[in-house]
Structure formats: C-alpha cells, structure tokens
Amino acid sequence: xxxxxxxxxxxxxxxxxxxxxxxxxxxxxxxPGVLARVIGLFTARGYNIDSLTVTETEHEKHLSRIxxxxxxxxxxxxxxxxxxxxxxxxxxxxxxxVEGKAVxxxxxxxxxxxxxxxxxxxxxxxxxxRAQVIDTSIEHFVFEITGKPSKIETFINIxxxxxxxxxxxxxxxxxxxxxxxx
Amino acid sequence: MARQMTGxxxxxxxxxxxxxxxxxxxxxxxxxxxxxxxxxxxxxxxxLVRQEGGALHAAEGYARSTGKVGVALVTSxxxxxxxxxxxxxxLLDSIPVVCLTGQVPTHLIGNDAxxxxxxxxxxxxxxxxxxLVKNVNDLARTLHEAFQIARSGRPGPxxxxxxxxxxxxxxxxxxxxxxVHKTYKPKVxxxxxxxxxxxxxxxxxxxxxxxxxxxxINSGPKASQLLRELVRLTGYPITSxxxxxxxxxxxxxxxxGMLGMHGTYEANMAMHDCDVMVAVGARFDxxxxxxxxxxxxxxxxxxxxxxxxxxxxxxxxxxxxxxxxAYVLEDMLRTWKSLAPxxxxxxxxxxxxxxxxxxxxxxxxxKASKDVIMPQYACQRLYELTKDRDTYxxxxxxxxxxWAAQFYHFDEPNRWMTSGGLGTMGYGLPAAIGxxxxxxxxxxxxxxxxxxxLMNIQECSTAVQFNLPVKVFIxxxxxxxxxxxxxxxxHGNRLSHSYTESLPDFVKLAEAYGWKGMRCDHPSDLDDAxxxxxAFKGPVLFDCRVxxxxxxxxxxxxxxxxxxxxxxEEVSDEEVGRAIGKEGKVLV
Ligand SMILES: Cc1ncc(C[n+]2csc(CCOP(=O)(O)OP(=O)(O)O)c2C)c(N)n1
Numbered sequence: 205x206x207x208x209x210x211x212x213x214x215x216x217x218x219x220x221x222x223x224x225x226x227x228x229x230x231x232x233x234x235x236p237g238v239l240a241r242v243i244g245l246f247t248a249r250g251y252n253i254d255s256l257t258v259t260e261t262e263h264e265k266h267l268s269r270i271x272x273x274x275x276x277x278x279x280x281x282x283x284x285x286x287x288x289x290x291x292x293x294x295x296x297x298x299x300x301x302v303e304g305k306a307v308x309x310x311x312x313x314x315x316x317x318x319x320x321x322x323x324x325x326x327x328x329x330x331x332x333x334r335a336q337v338i339d340t341s342i343e344h345f346v347f348e349i350t351g352k353p354s355k356i357e358t359f360i361n362i363x364x365x366x367x368x369x370x371x372x373x374x375x376x377x378x379x380x381x382x383x384x385x386x
Numbered sequence: 387m388a389r390q391m392t393g394x395x396x397x398x399x400x401x402x403x404x405x406x407x408x409x410x411x412x413x414x415x416x417x418x419x420x421x422x423x424x425x426x427x428x429x430x431x432x433x434l435v436r437q438e439g440g441a442l443h444a445a446e447g448y449a450r451s452t453g454k455v456g457v458a459l460v461t462s463x464x465x466x467x468x469x470x471x472x473x474x475x476x477l478l479d480s481i482p483v484v485c486l487t488g489q490v491p492t493h494l495i496g497n498d499a500x501x502x503x504x505x506x507x508x509x510x511x512x513x514x515x516x517x518l519v520k521n522v523n524d525l526a527r528t529l530h531e532a533f534q535i536a537r538s539g540r541p542g543p544x545x546x547x548x549x550x551x552x553x554x555x556x557x558x559x560x561x562x563x564x565x566v567h568k569t570y571k572p573k574v575x576x577x578x579x580x581x582x583x584x585x586x587x588x589x590x591x592x593x594x595x596x597x598x599x600x601x602x603i604n605s606g607p608k609a610s611q612l613l614r615e616l617v618r619l620t621g622y623p624i625t626s627x628x629x630x631x632x633x634x635x636x637x638x639x640x641x642x643g644m645l646g647m648h649g650t651y652e653a654n655m656a657m658h659d660c661d662v663m664v665a666v667g668a669r670f671d672x673x674x675x676x677x678x679x680x681x682x683x684x685x686x687x688x689x690x691x692x693x694x695x696x697x698x699x700x701x702x703x704x705x706x707x708x709x710x711x712a713y714v715l716e717d718m719l720r721t722w723k724s725l726a727p728x729x730x731x732x733x734x735x736x737x738x739x740x741x742x743x744x745x746x747x748x749x750x751x752x753k754a755s756k757d758v759i760m761p762q763y764a765c766q767r768l769y770e771l772t773k774d775r776d777t778y779x780x781x782x783x784x785x786x787x788x789w790a791a792q793f794y795h796f797d798e799p800n801r802w803m804t805s806g807g808l809g810t811m812g813y814g815l816p817a818a819i820g821x822x823x824x825x826x827x828x829x830x831x832x833x834x835x836x837x838x839x840l841m842n843i844q845e846c847s848t849a850v851q852f853n854l855p856v857k858v859f860i861x862x863x864x865x866x867x868x869x870x871x872x873x874x875x876x877h878g879n880r881l882s883h884s885y886t887e888s889l890p891d892f893v894k895l896a897e898a899y900g901w902k903g904m905r906c907d908h909p910s911d912l913d914d915a916x917x918x919x920x921a922f923k924g925p926v927l928f929d930c931r932v933x934x935x936x937x938x939x940x941x942x943x944x945x946x947x948x949x950x951x952x953x954x955e956e957v958s959d960e961e962v963g964r965a966i967g968k969e970g971k972v973l974v
Pocket of ligand 1: 782783784785786787809810811812834835836837838839861863865866867868869
C-alpha cells in the first residue's frame, strides 16, 4: 500500500513511500488519562491504530505497557515515535518490529454455533489449531485460541463457514526476545 | 520539611516559592478559597482581567517579554473553556504558561454539576501536560512539576485543575527543591558528533543561510548573543521567522528580513537557492516553506531543535542536532574556533552579490501617498519615532501584523510578541498588558487592526485599573484586511462579510474606558500625533485611519514556491486575482 506523504497540506507531486506495519511498545506512568493522551495523539494527528492493548504491568512502580500496532510510511512511524516520546508520562518507546524478532501473541474467544457435521468439523479444526473449548452446549462452542495474529485470523476465517457467531480479541501483546528488558 | 496547610494556602505558597509576581485571573465559585487566600497575602499581585481569554494572553505577554513563566487563574466550567484559546495559542508558540483552574468538588465530578466541565479532557490536546489534583497531599508537588514542565525543554502551557474540596482540605506542603520528574527529562546538551558535522558543513558552504525561529528566543538571551557571534564570525546572511524576530538585530547588514509567506524577496530567494541551510529553533512551518516539494531543493540542511519531533516532520534534513539552542550554539562556536576553518571568501562574495541583486528589488516598497496614510508608512513612522526608546511591541492578527513584522525592526529578543502559530485575533491588547506589567517604565505598543482590537477590547478596563500606560495603535482600514486580501486573491473580490460595518468611534470608546483617544487621518499630521501618543502618561487608543484597500506584499501565494513571489509594486489587481491556482485555493 502506498499513501501520499501526509505531512503537508500542500499538494503537489507527492513523495510516495510504502506504508509499513509496526508494533510499538510504550512504557508509561500509569497516571489518570494516560491512555486518553496516547489515543488523542493518534486521532489528532491522523495516525492509524490497528491494535492497541494496555494494562498495568508493574503495580508498585505504577507502570503500564501500551502495545500499539500501527501503519504508516517510515517517516510517519518516526514521527509517531517522537510524538509519543515527548509526552510527559512516557518513559520509553520501542519499535519492536525494527529492533527485531519480537514475540507477538494475541488471544481470541470465538463462539461457534451449529449442529451435525459442521459442529464436528469445528471441533476437529479447533484441535488442529490448539484451541480450547471453554464453554459449550449441544448447539455451541466457545473456543479460546492464542497465537500470532495471523493464526487467529485464519482460524476465524475457517470458523466463518462453520457457524461463527462472534469473536472477542485481546489485541496484541508483544515483547522483545532475549534477556534484556526495554 | 512537610508543613500542614489548606489546599488554597498551598497554591499561594507554591506560587511564591516559584518566584511568581503576578497572577492574571478572574474569580468564580470554584476558586473562591484561592481568592480568599490571595486577599490575605501581599506577595503575589493579582491582576483582574475582564475575560479569562485576556488572562491567558496577558500571561503569554508577560512570559514572552521576560522569559519567565506566566500564570493564570480561572474558575471551573466557563472560566476554563474561555481559557482554551490562550492555551492553544501558547502551545503553538511554545510559551511557558501555568493555568490553574477551579473544579467542582471531587464527589461531584462526572455529575454534570453546576459549572462543571471536563477541564483536563478539554485541555489535554491544547496543553503540554495537565493534571487533575484529587488529593491535597499531591497538590504542592504537582504545582512544582507544572512549573518545571512549562518552562523546560520546549516550553508550553500546562493546566492544574483543582477541585474546590481540595482547596479547602488540609495537607502537606513540599517546596520546589528536589522535585525531579520521573519521566520528563528533555535533552538539552547536544551530541558532539552532529555538532562537529554541522560546523564542517557550515564552513564548506558556498551559498549559506541561517534560518532562525522562536526557539532562539525561548532558549533565552544567551542564545541570541551566541547566534550573533556565530553569524558575524561566518559573515553569512541570516533570516528569521515571525516568531524569531529580534534574536538577530533587524538593523544589521547581514540581516535579510523575515522570510515566509510575507517575507522579503531576498530572504525567500536566498532560502530557495542556498546550498547550506542552518535552521536554528525553527520548525519548517507551512507559512515558511510554501510548496514543500519545491522548498530549497538544492540545499543540505542542518536542523537545531530541542524537540526531536520537530526534526524531519515537514522537511527531511541532513544533520539533525537535538538540544537547547544556547547549548548547541555554544558547542558549535567552540568547535568552530578550535577547527578555525577557512570559509570560501570568493564564493561568499558572489553569494552576497546575488543577494544584493534580490535586495535591489525592494520587495517591501509600496506606493507612497501624500493624501492618505499608507499602513506601511504608519509602521515605518512608528518605528522611527520609537526605535531609540525602550520599546515592546505586540500585535493582533492580520495585515497590520505582517506590516509590523516587515517595517518595525527589532534589535533585541523578547521585544516582539505576536500570535504566530494560532494567529489569534485579540492577542495583542492583553499581551501588551502582560508586557507592561513586567516592564512598567517601558513603552508598550499594540499594533492593532480595527477588527482584531474588538475581540478583547474589554481589557482596556484592566489597563486603567492597574495604571498600565499601554498604547494601542490601530491601523484602521475598516476591513478585516487580511480576509479581504484573500477574497481578492481567491474569490473574485467578492468581499463577503469582511467589511467591518458599524465600527465604534474609537476615540469615544477610549474615553468611555478612561483612556485617551486620538485620531489621525493625514500623513502630514502623523509624526506629531505619534509623538503626542508616546508623550502621554496613560493608556492611549490611537485610531490611525489608513488606506482602506492596501494589500500586504510581497506574498508567496498558497501552493507556490519561494521563487514564485508576488511583488507589490509589480502586480496589477487582475494578476493578484489570478495568482492562486486551483490547488492553492483549498489551502489556508
Ligand atoms: C479569533 C480569530 N478569528 C478569525 C480569524 C481570521 N482572520 C485572520 S486575519 C482577520 C482579519 C483581521 O482584521 P483586522 O484586525 O482589521 O486587521 P487587518 O488585516 O485589517 O490589518 C481574520 C478575521 C483569526 N485569525 N482569529
């Protein structure tokens, strides 16, 4: 995908750069309004959010980790990083995609309803995907599945044909490999 | 050492410990405990404005003219919402302001209580940071942090929202020392690698230019001094944005005048044709660059800025130097002196020759008149008659603002206060009040337009109450001149609602407020009238009747490049009407 250079309101032969997807890990002070601040930055400056998760990760230190999957040209991504870094409650911003080999996982709860062959097929496929049944009746299953977003995407696509009712996804949690923290 | 006090006492104590002299404010239910505390002390003077918007601009004027933090105090709800324009103004121009807002008691927050609004929610995008203080024991620390954040790094406005029960509650006071913010540590000292690279590139330039901005002023007087030293050492030309005027003397021979949409021909052409551009505390704003893909196409660019997010935002640069301007310039000077580079004198000489050719176009020239006062002439006379005094100039927004920037020359920083980023009409009078308070003996003049001045005219009362002899010099063309000019350029001269019908009689208006009112409508009377205005001890509203349809030139039409300027003396009205193409029309 290419998007015109969105940094200017002066049109003209736009400098075209390819948009890329990036996973950013943002360590913030868990003070009131910090999430609103981060989201406000993205809406105010027209940045994309494909996925966003946030929870307190270190209670005593009042630290939260926000994981954002965003999409933009490399210069937009650099801007996003700088804009996040200059927010007062932000400790650090890491571009996990660029820093290499981050582990990304997502959890999804997938409700599938049906009878007969479709029901049996759903259960068989769930096993292949290592999804667990966490709720059931004679006409439905709720599967819990964890994995890379692409795996979850595939699983949901298959279930669409087998009676998918609804999906709830956690958004992405990501962390760098190796012994060091961010 | 912790001491027990009420929240309201903590506020006043913290302000005093921060060295605050003046608060610009307006009372209301949610700040009564703080007002009661103000009443019972004498250290800090409260300046009662006539609308909260005035308080914020006055705080900005105070801050900009002193380099200190400006402080405003407003009540909850409408008090806070009236402050929003000034906060946004301060954010865009990086002015340090601390705004305290009252809030309904904590147990009522979220209840749609009387005069409740989500102040931190509303002001989040228009402040550098904001806080809602729910516990009186956090109040002192938060206030000290607020000052620290407002003034350090890239300065900006902050809001501290204080519920009424917190003002009444009792808690511990802590002083400002030892308050270190957990996360906020802006980088002020530059890395030496880029400093050296920058110096080497500057030394190798054949067609160099310094392009400076408000960051030099914000960095403090030392930055301006160092800038002067570096520029003189190199012998290179220098231009500046609207916000940076005064950092380098406007009367110096290396000075090319302001650049940008209404900048001089020589400044814009030199920017366009240079081979090395040294951006110092400037942010490549769209008023400066014009059409981006044609912006200074052949140059290598060095960008010195304290805010990393300003670098490569609009324009890709070759050598970014992150740091406070003063620190960076100091290091650059030291490196320059130790490397003792030889600049290419011959190249520089022919560069200056080229620049002199552009200068010879006299891009600020206008058609003089014996019968009507040309607005440019009025600014020139005002400059000539006040330049040897200790003068501070503020402006409103419009053509008069650009003429002031073009024709009033500043030799010192902090002497020029204007709303650059937001372009807020109504800024100038309250800003002048703030500047006059800080400099009671100086001459403070708001160069105004007839439309803008009405936006905060109520502040005339404030000036009278506090004996502030500000002068308001209205370039009265009876139009919203800048709007009219754009309608002429873009909309077939259909002057939709840009004529200010039913203007008040400014002389009577002045007198109604207790000011001296003056009017002048003939060029031959102008000098005497200006002298009379200056000599008068109190505030003066000067209705200077100028040519109604003058346009502000030179101008880079929207969507055009630096080398496609319109020069005033050369263009006909028809050409003006055709100057902006279809694409440029959608721009502002
Ligand atoms: C608060 C606000 N509203 C509207 C505008 C848009 N605007 C920019 S210049 C201008 C006209 C200013 O007229 P005047 O003060 O008479 O100055 P002149 O251009 O005639 O010198 C207007 C309406 C603005 N900048 N600020």
